[in-house]
Amino acid sequence: MKILRAPRSMAAWGERLRREGVTIGFVPTMGALHDGHRSLIRAARLRCDALVVSIFVNPTQFGPNEDLTRYPRPITHDRALCRAEGVDVCFEPTPNAMYPKGFQTIVMVPEIAQQLWEGAARPHHFVGVATVVTKLFGIVRPHLALFGQKDYQQATLIKRLVTDLNLGVTIDVRPTIREKDGLAMSSRNRYLSPDDRQAATILYRAFRAGRQAIEEGIKNASTVERIMRKTVAQEPTAHVEYLALCDPASLEPLKQVQRQILLLGAIRIGKVRLIDNMLTGC
Numbered sequence: 001m002k003i004l005r006a007p008r009s010m011a012a013w014g015e016r017l018r019r020e021g022v023t024i025g026f027v028p029t030m031g032a033l034h035d036g037h038r039s040l041i042r043a044a045r046l047r048c049d050a051l052v053v054s055i056f057v058n059p060t061q062f063g064p065n066e067d068l069t070r071y072p073r074p075i076t077h078d079r080a081l082c083r084a085e086g087v088d089v090c091f092e093p094t095p096n097a098m099y100p101k102g103f104q105t106i107v108m109v110p111e112i113a114q115q116l117w118e119g120a121a122r123p124h125h126f127v128g129v130a131t132v133v134t135k136l137f138g139i140v141r142p143h144l145a146l147f148g149q150k151d152y153q154q155a156t157l158i159k160r161l162v163t164d165l166n167l168g169v170t171i172d173v174r175p176t177i178r179e180k181d182g183l184a185m186s187s188r189n190r191y192l193s194p195d196d197r198q199a200a201t202i203l204y205r206a207f208r209a210g211r212q213a214i215e216e217g218i219k220n221a222s223t224v225e226r227i228m229r230k231t232v233a234q235e236p237t238a239h240v241e242y243l244a245l246c247d248p249a250s251l252e253p254l255k256q257v258q259r260q261i262l263l264l265g266a267i268r269i270g271k272v273r274l275i276d277n278m279l280t281g282c
């Protein structure tokens, strides 16, 4: 496995392979890789000739009081996982290489990035994500890029920008990988204390309660939402930021249950913020 740090070397590698007709798969990450990333890497490995994983803790997607400095960076573990999964290139640029002096371009997807859910809660976040993903696509020039459903709004935003900017990358959004007790895998789960780790399954349990209510025929979205909130309230350390039923395409909140529904939520347990979602319908 090659480890490339300079965007210029990464671009040259990709360009050469593209000219030879090789299909390039790409899994962009911020490292601290877990089985969720592993499943994306494996899916990409099956569909592409060559596979690139980027490991870059992107500073521009963190707000001023967020966890940029303490975000886990277990690079030896991450490289070993990539090597074991047959990754061809681990792209590990530095912040200076990605954002050199004079860098000023931003990519903005206003409705998805600022008005709804994660966008409203973290106003700078998606500008950082959209900009870095566009830049990574420009460097790696993949045919296929894979993202996890856990970050549903992020995946929606990336599909939008790829369409709007004609980037010519196929986006594959893969199912969320969960721990045995339902907790969605996330690099941030390692911030949870043992007690908080137990409590953290409450978000998944709330979605299950919501799904059950829908399956039992409840049609009013706020009734389902109340049921999910009541479930979260069983955990005294958990605080709801938002819990909603939305349209899976537009992410707009729903008033009534419809054929396809996205249950979407963010909670805080202690200082740790968890997001998750579940697709369901009636």
Ligand code: PAF
Pocket (backbone or CB within 6 Å): 028, 029, 030, 056, 058, 061, 129, 132, 133, 151, 154
């Ligand atoms: O999902 C992530 O890990 C990040 O938001 C991404 C897509 C790698 C951009 O930094």
